[in-house]
Structures are given as C-alpha cells and as structure tokens.
Amino acid sequence: MxxxxxxxxxxxxxxxxxxxxxxxxxxxxxxxxxxxxxxxxxxxxxxxxxxxxxxxxxxxxxxxxxxxxxxxxxxxxxxxxxxxxxxxxxxxxxxxxxxxxxxxxxxxxxxxxxxxxxxxxxxxxxxxxxxxxxxxxxxxxxxxxxxxxxxxxxxxxxxxxxxxxxxxxxxxxxxxxxxxxxxxxxxxxxxxxxxxxxxxxxxxxxxxxxxxxxxxxxxxxxxxxxxxxxxxxxxxxxxVAEFIGMMNFLPAQVTGTGPERIEAEVAGLGRVTLDAGQCPGEARPGAAAVGLRPESLTILFDSGVAHDREVRGTVAEVTYYGDMTYYDIALDGAPDTVSVSARNMPGRRVLERGETTALAWDPRALSLFC
Amino acid sequence: MNAVTRALRSEGGKGLIMVSPPLVYALLLLAAPLATIVLFSFWTQNFLDIDRTFTIANYAEALSDPLYRELMLRSLRISASVTAVTVILAFPVAYFISFHVAPERKSLWLFLITIPFWTSYLIRVFLWRVILAFDGPVNGSLMGLGIIDEPLTFILYNANAVIITLAHAFAPFAILPIFVSLEKIDRSLLEAARDLGESRTMTFLRVTLPLAMPGVLAAVLIVSIPTVGDYVTPRLVGGSGGTMIANMIYAQIFDLNDRPMGATLAVLAMAIVAMTLLWLIARIRFWLWLAEGRGVWIALAAGLAEILAIRAIFTLGPGILGTPGTVLGLLAIATLGSVLIFLRVPKGRAGI
The missing domain is CATH 3.40.50.300 (P-loop containing nucleotide triphosphate hydrolases)
Known part of the structure; x- marks a missing residue:
C-alpha cells in the first residue's frame, strides 16, 4: 500500500x-x-x-x-x-x-x-x-x-x-x-x-x-x-457542470489565449477576460461555451445603483419557491433564456412575466468550456 | 323495487350471485356426499337393508378392532414417510430452479417437472410395478453389475413400494410451493447475511430456510393429506404389507357390503388426519416458540417427552381405558392442546 x-x-x-x-x-x-x-x-x-x-x-x-x-x-x-x-x-x-x-x-x-x-x-x-x-x-x-x-x-x-x-x-x-x-x-x-x-x-x-x-x-x-x-x-x-446543480450555458467565441488570461466574446455578456484557471483543460481560440450559475447573475431590483457590468433582459418565466424565485430571463443578445435565482427578501417584490430588468454579473463566477 | 332485488343489487348481493354457481356445485358434490357418509356411519347394515336406527356401535368396533387400528396407523406412517421423502427431495430441486436457473428458463423447468402428469396416474403406478419387479430393471441392473446376488424383494408388494411410488407421484406438488416461497425471497437478504459475516451455509440456515418454511409447510400439507387416503397405489404395488385404510374402506363398501362400516372408517380417517395435522402445526409453533424463548435443548427435551408420553399412553392405555377410550382420549388431548397453543402462543417467525 x-x-x-x-x-x-x-x-x-x-x-x-x-x-x-x-x-x-x-x-x-x-x-x-x-x-x-x-x-x-x-x-x-x-x-x-x-x-x-x-x-x-x-x-x-x-x-x-x-x-x-x-x-x-x-x-x-x-x-x-x-x-x-x-x-x-x-x-x-x-x-x-x-x-x-x-x-x-x-x-x-x-x-x-x-x-x-x-x-x-x-x-x-x-x-x-x-x-x-x-x-x-x-x-x-x-x-x-x-x-x-x-x-x-x-x-x-x-x-x-x-x-x-x-x-x-x-x-x-x-x-x-x-x-x-x-x-x-x-x-x-x-x-x-x-x-x-x-x-x-x-x-x-x-x-x-x-x-x-x-x-x-x-x-x-x-x-x-x-x-x-x-x-x-x-x-x-x-x-459535470450540467450534472452538479443548475448551470446556464452561453455561446462564446474565444478570441485570445495566454498563459494567464483568456479573452472571449460571450453572447449576451459581451467581451470578457477570464483567468486561465476558469477554463478546465486547454483553451483554444474558436467556438466555446461559458457556464454561469443562476445565483451568479444578480437582478438589480434597485436600479438606482450603477454597476460595472450590467446587462438587460426580459423575464420570460417565473417560478416561485417561497424562499427563492427562479426567473427565466432572455438576455439582450443571447439566443436562449438563462435561469436566474433571487432570494425573496422582505421588501423585495417578485418580478412578473414580460418585465424588463437590469442584471449584474461577475466574471469570476464564469466557467469556460472549450 | 322490493327488498329482495335491492339486496341482490348491493355489493354483497352481486358477489353472492357471482359465487353461487360454484357454491351450489360445491354443496352438491362435496357437502352433500360428506353429510351422507357421516349419516351412514351412524347406521348399520342389516344383510341387504340399512337399519336406520342411530347407533355408535360402528365407531366402537372401528376403534377397538386391532386390524382397523393397525391399518390406520400404517396409513399415517406411510403418509409421513412419503411426505418426508418427497419434501426432502423436492427442496433441492426447487432451490436449484429458483437460484441457479436463468430467469427466462424457469418456466421451462417447471413445465418439465409436470411431464409425469401427462400420463395417467394409474399407468405411472403400473410402471413402478414393472420397474420394481422381481425381474425388473432395478433388480436386473443391480444383479448385472454384481452388486447383489439375488433380486431385492423389499422393494415391491410392501410399504416401501408404496412410499417410492407415491413420492414420485407427489413430487411436483411439493416442488411448486417450495419454489414459490424461494422465489419470494428478496435476494438482497442473502447478500446482507453474507455482508454481515455469514458463510453460504449459515446464510442458507439463517435466512433462506426460515423464509422458505411457509412453502415447506404447504408442501407437507399438500403431500400428506391425500397420501393417507390413497387407494390405487397400495392396491397395485402394496401387496398385503402395504395395504392402507382406503383399501379397507373399499373392501367394506364393495366387497363386504357393509356401507355403514366403510363410512365410519372414512369419517374416522378424516378426523384423525385433521387432528394429526392440527397437532403437528400446533407443536411446531410451540417448539419454535420454546426454542426461541428457552433454548433449543429445552424445546428438544419437551418434544421428546411428549412423544414418549404418547407412546406410553398407547401401550398402557388400552389395558386401563379400553382401546376406544384411549384413542378418543388421545384425540381429545391433542385437539385441546392444539387449540390452547393456537390461542396462547403467538405466530412464530416461520409463519406458522
């Protein structure tokens, strides 16, 4: 042994x-x-x-x-x-x-x-x-x-x-x-x-x-x-990403690879720079997919605060769980809807179908699959 | 709508209508003849007429005549031997089909087991007479091989021949219930026993066998009940030493033209078989309960003591109480004991 x-x-x-x-x-x-x-x-x-x-x-x-x-x-x-x-x-x-x-x-x-x-x-x-x-x-x-x-x-x-x-x-x-x-x-x-x-x-x-x-x-x-x-x-x-929890996939185009940084153009999110560690395996230029979890997108209920990275989208479906609400949101520029989760906190209303909303996201939460 | 049609349209009424044809059939062909037999047993034959005065003289004679007693005991003995041989031989067959035959082949195997039923019972018994004969294939091959010098005579025209023939005839009746109970055993139970440290043998003894007991018990009942009253086999292969109670009943009714006596023997045989089995099941439950609560040795000692006591009553009883009194007393003790056990001892783990 x-x-x-x-x-x-x-x-x-x-x-x-x-x-x-x-x-x-x-x-x-x-x-x-x-x-x-x-x-x-x-x-x-x-x-x-x-x-x-x-x-x-x-x-x-x-x-x-x-x-x-x-x-x-x-x-x-x-x-x-x-x-x-x-x-x-x-x-x-x-x-x-x-x-x-x-x-x-x-x-x-x-x-x-x-x-x-x-x-x-x-x-x-x-x-x-x-x-x-x-x-x-x-x-x-x-x-x-x-x-x-x-x-x-x-x-x-x-x-x-x-x-x-x-x-x-x-x-x-x-x-x-x-x-x-x-x-x-x-x-x-x-x-x-x-x-x-x-x-x-x-x-x-x-x-x-x-x-x-x-x-x-x-x-x-x-x-x-x-x-x-x-x-x-x-x-x-x-x-594995699909099997563990829920993950949204957005089509992406890898435009530049380096030892530390990867550049990609992601549908709905625009141009992003990722850590090499965010891509399991080897990143190569060309078509890829970017994964992000439902909780990695933040719905900006209070639109008064400005965020660095903001995208807009339309609510396509609402699933209410009591403590959480899951929204299917069509991001501007993305082909499919993405699932976004929001905790139902006091004073926070539940969005309705057809509403448009702003969302914030963090590039550190993304995973790139080539 | 009157009350009768309303009653017939209710749920229970519909059920009654549905079962009534077979119920009428059963009453006519089962209950009525049985009642007739019981009635006959209290009458007497008076040369060509039946004397219809109520009497228990037949019972007194049937219980005291040593010939009837010997035939009845022999029938029980032969039936017990047949049951033991059949069930012990059937278990490995059922086990093999259930555990070692591929699932898609099991039906085929069961079908093969029923092949003996394709020929008539009479022909099968007759064939055993040929096989076991003085110059038959068994003796022929044994002598040809030099194993024996002269033909075996203990295999035909005696109780052994009856046991061999009946064990063969009833094998499927024993295999099927045991097979069903083995099939019902969740295979993960056997793996669990292995996982908990038991060898294959101990797994069999501690899990498979106890869980198969309901099937074994069913096999015991299915084989033992009809074999006590079998008529054809003792008649054809039994000789004088293998004659059983059914042959005597036949002789009374058809040869000696004493229908009441035949009826009495039939009723007694039925009662004795019922009591014996009741007693057996009650005792198994009692022994298992005793073995679980007080230990196996206590249970074995109690069983042995009981058998010795019965033997003692059988040998000493007739001198004191007379034969009818002894037999009736034993039956009464067995029945009361069984009822007491069924009421007081909880159902054990073997499902008995």
Whole structure:
C-alpha cells in the first residue's frame, strides 16, 4: 500500500487502482483509480447506469472485477469473500430480515463474536440507541416504516464496527422531509463513529450536503473527484457542470489565449477576460461555451445603483419557491433564456412575466468550456 | 323495487350471485356426499337393508378392532414417510430452479417437472410395478453389475413400494410451493447475511430456510393429506404389507357390503388426519416458540417427552381405558392442546 501519511494527508483506507469491469461486451467500469481516506465521507455520484453501484458492490465483494486492484486497509481484496471483508453495506432496499425482530436483525452479525450473551444484548441496545430506535428492539421487522428500516440497517452494519461503511442509495426510498432529516443524522453519525463512509447516490444535492469528497462518474469512469465546493465552482467539464446543480450555458467565441488570461466574446455578456484557471483543460481560440450559475447573475431590483457590468433582459418565466424565485430571463443578445435565482427578501417584490430588468454579473463566477 | 332485488343489487348481493354457481356445485358434490357418509356411519347394515336406527356401535368396533387400528396407523406412517421423502427431495430441486436457473428458463423447468402428469396416474403406478419387479430393471441392473446376488424383494408388494411410488407421484406438488416461497425471497437478504459475516451455509440456515418454511409447510400439507387416503397405489404395488385404510374402506363398501362400516372408517380417517395435522402445526409453533424463548435443548427435551408420553399412553392405555377410550382420549388431548397453543402462543417467525 502506498502510505500517504508522510505527506500529512490522512491515510488511504480504500485504494482503487485501474479497476475495470466487463459484463460480457459491456464495459461497466473504466480504469477507476482513486484513494478514499480514513474517516472521510466519500460519495460516488452519477446518473443511473454510470457504474457507481457496481463499484460499491465490487468494494463490498459482491462483484468480481475484471482487472485492477481493490485494496482495503492495505490488503488486496482479490478473491476475498464479502463475509471476510472489513466492510458492511447498507442496501438500497435495506434488506431487513422479515422473519426476525429488530434486535435480532441488529445482532445478526454478532453470532460469531466472542462476547457473552449479555454483552451482545448490550451492544444491540447501544446500536439501537445510537440510531434513535431505543425502544424498538422487540418489534417485528415487517412493522417498521421506511425511515425506521433505514435506521435498523445502519445499526446492523455499524454494530460490527467495519473499517468502511458502504451505503447504496440509502435515502432514495424516503420522502423529501425524511431524507433531509436522515442526511443530517448520517453526517452526525459518521462524525461520531469516525468510520469511513462511501455513499452511492444519483442526487447531486445529497452528495453536496453530505460529502467530504465526491467522485462524479459517467459511463463507468470518474469524470471528476473533488470536494463539493470545488466541484460546484470549478466543474471539470461541461457534463459535470450540467450534472452538479443548475448551470446556464452561453455561446462564446474565444478570441485570445495566454498563459494567464483568456479573452472571449460571450453572447449576451459581451467581451470578457477570464483567468486561465476558469477554463478546465486547454483553451483554444474558436467556438466555446461559458457556464454561469443562476445565483451568479444578480437582478438589480434597485436600479438606482450603477454597476460595472450590467446587462438587460426580459423575464420570460417565473417560478416561485417561497424562499427563492427562479426567473427565466432572455438576455439582450443571447439566443436562449438563462435561469436566474433571487432570494425573496422582505421588501423585495417578485418580478412578473414580460418585465424588463437590469442584471449584474461577475466574471469570476464564469466557467469556460472549450 | 322490493327488498329482495335491492339486496341482490348491493355489493354483497352481486358477489353472492357471482359465487353461487360454484357454491351450489360445491354443496352438491362435496357437502352433500360428506353429510351422507357421516349419516351412514351412524347406521348399520342389516344383510341387504340399512337399519336406520342411530347407533355408535360402528365407531366402537372401528376403534377397538386391532386390524382397523393397525391399518390406520400404517396409513399415517406411510403418509409421513412419503411426505418426508418427497419434501426432502423436492427442496433441492426447487432451490436449484429458483437460484441457479436463468430467469427466462424457469418456466421451462417447471413445465418439465409436470411431464409425469401427462400420463395417467394409474399407468405411472403400473410402471413402478414393472420397474420394481422381481425381474425388473432395478433388480436386473443391480444383479448385472454384481452388486447383489439375488433380486431385492423389499422393494415391491410392501410399504416401501408404496412410499417410492407415491413420492414420485407427489413430487411436483411439493416442488411448486417450495419454489414459490424461494422465489419470494428478496435476494438482497442473502447478500446482507453474507455482508454481515455469514458463510453460504449459515446464510442458507439463517435466512433462506426460515423464509422458505411457509412453502415447506404447504408442501407437507399438500403431500400428506391425500397420501393417507390413497387407494390405487397400495392396491397395485402394496401387496398385503402395504395395504392402507382406503383399501379397507373399499373392501367394506364393495366387497363386504357393509356401507355403514366403510363410512365410519372414512369419517374416522378424516378426523384423525385433521387432528394429526392440527397437532403437528400446533407443536411446531410451540417448539419454535420454546426454542426461541428457552433454548433449543429445552424445546428438544419437551418434544421428546411428549412423544414418549404418547407412546406410553398407547401401550398402557388400552389395558386401563379400553382401546376406544384411549384413542378418543388421545384425540381429545391433542385437539385441546392444539387449540390452547393456537390461542396462547403467538405466530412464530416461520409463519406458522
């Protein structure tokens, strides 16, 4: 194992090296290499069919990989059965044993543990307490709600103190409110137990909220691996930008490139000068696209204040969310409408369809995709 | 609109109209003959006429005659053996189809299992007679291979032959319910058990088997109930040692022209099968409950003690109470015990 502790970073607990997986002709995983650090909350994010669940199941030992290596805690996992890996998996369906009680479910993995029956009972009680199901031990498993099943599945996996806890879309079956509650609880739980969590999700918001680092996957490969903020602010490709949050794209023409600065002519915004760092990959003259987030455009409700960079546009559509309003605005000189978000603050009115308004923007918020 | 048409147009009335043809059919062809049999069992045959005075003399005779008792016990024994053999052999087949056959091939496999039903039951029984015969293919090949010196005689015209033939005939009835219950098991449960540290064997014992129990129980009932009263197989391959209670019922009604006695034996056989199964299910529930609450050894000890007690009553009882009293007493104890268990012991994890 490559020890990274000497570089000051936390040690890698899971090391993936050139992991490939074929199902017959189908290339499910393409050269996955990544290091997941001890104690971090790591997410595999991607649309369905991108290979994220396959990768998770490969780490758990339920899928053999075609080539490459998976190391857990420095040990090569080649040929190691799932029951002998230091991982535990929380299944998407939770896989609660319907013929057992809640306590029996949670204590399922303790059969071989060298503990007295009293210690086992106490461990089960503590695990249930930890997930907030202290009084549910005697309940039949089939009488639980979705959120409770989720907690039982967590307690059942965590009681074995795995080195890595794998979570396969654990929140996708819950309603929105419950999902938000469980997101916060999972983060707290992870900090409390200090175990490395690897979460598979297709919900970019969930990944952003919960993770220390996120690997965005498309078609079996990792498109970008970064912390949530970098991922959101500096997406590595137009595809990642489209997948994470909402992003508007304006057609642009790159007119000049230099080692530090890039000059471009952007439809609706005019001539802009960008930092080289705002363009992932290499900038070359010609047609390109500029991405900007809905919150990067500021609607100038108070038109008395003058701004350096101002554009005008017509409101084409209004979507009211309570705390926020999203406007589709046709900028003068841009072919498509752009989505602009505005916080609904006291004293601020909601614009109506057909109104024209001035907007301010900041060139630092732009990303250039060549 | 009068009350009758209004009642018939209500939701319940419509349902009643819908089920009435099969209901009438069932009443005419099931309930009526059954009632007739029960009625006959309280009459007596008086040479060519039926004496219609109410009497329980038939029951007294049926319960005290050692011949009837032996036939009834043998029928239960054979049925239990057939059930055990069939279910134990059916489980791996059902397991294989459910877990190892590609989903698109499963229907084909189930279809293949029903192939024996394409020929008549009678012909299948007859074929077993040929296969197991003194000079049949089983004995022929075993002797040809030099494994045995003279033909095996314990495989035809006795209880073994009946067991072999019935186990083959009832195999699909056992495979199908077990297959269905295995199909219903969420495969992620098996992965979860593996993930929680259990080997394949322990996963089978702790997850697959308990979840398949409802199917196994259904198979037990489907196989055991009809085999107790089977008539054709013991008649054709059973010889004298394999004769069962149904053969005696036939003999009473058609050979000895004693319809009331035949009816009495039929009613008794039905009651005994019902009580035995009730008792069995109640005991399984009780034992599982005991095993879960007090430990497996306590449950095993209780089961053993119960079996020994029944044996003791069977051997000692007739001397004290007389045979009818013993049998009725046992039935009463079993029934009361079962009812008590069903009322007091909660439904266990195997769905029983």
């Amino acid at each position: 490559r020890d990274t502790s000497d570089t000051g970073r936390p040690q890698a607990i899971v090391t993936l090296q050139d992991v490939e997986k074929y199902y017959g002709e189908y290339h499910a995983l393409r050269g996955i290499s990544a290091e997941i650090r001890q104690g971090e909350f790591f997410s595999l994010l991607g649309p369905s069919g991108c290979g994220k669940t396959t990768l998770l199941r490969a780490i758990a030992g339920f899928e053999d990989i075609s080539s490459g290596t998976i190391r857990l805690d420095g040990r090569d996992m080649e040929g190691v059965a799932p029951n002998r890996r230091p991982t535990n998996l929380v299944f998407q369906s939770y896989a609660i044993f319907p013929h057992l009680t809640v306590s029996q479910n949670v204590g399922f993995g303790l059969r071989k543990a060298k503990m007295s029956p009293e210690d086992k009972r106490r461990a089960v009680g503590e695990a249930l307490e930890m997930v907030g199901l202290g009084d549910f031990g005697a309940r039949a498993a089939h009488a639980l709600s979705g959120g409770q099943r989720q907690r039982v599945a967590l307690a059942r996996a965590l009681i074995l103190k795995p080195r890595v806890l794998l979570l396969d879309e654990p929140l996708s079956a819950l309603d929105k409110k419950m999902r938000q509650v469980m997101q916060v609880e999972l983060i707290k739980l992870q900090r409390e137990v200090g175990i490395t969590f690897i979460l598979v999700t297709h919900d970019q918001e969930e990944a952003l909220v919960m993770s220390d680092r996120i690997a965005v996957m498309f078609e079996g490969g990792i498109a970008q691996l970064d912390d949530p903020e970098t991922l959101y602010r500096r997406p590595a490709s137009r595809r």
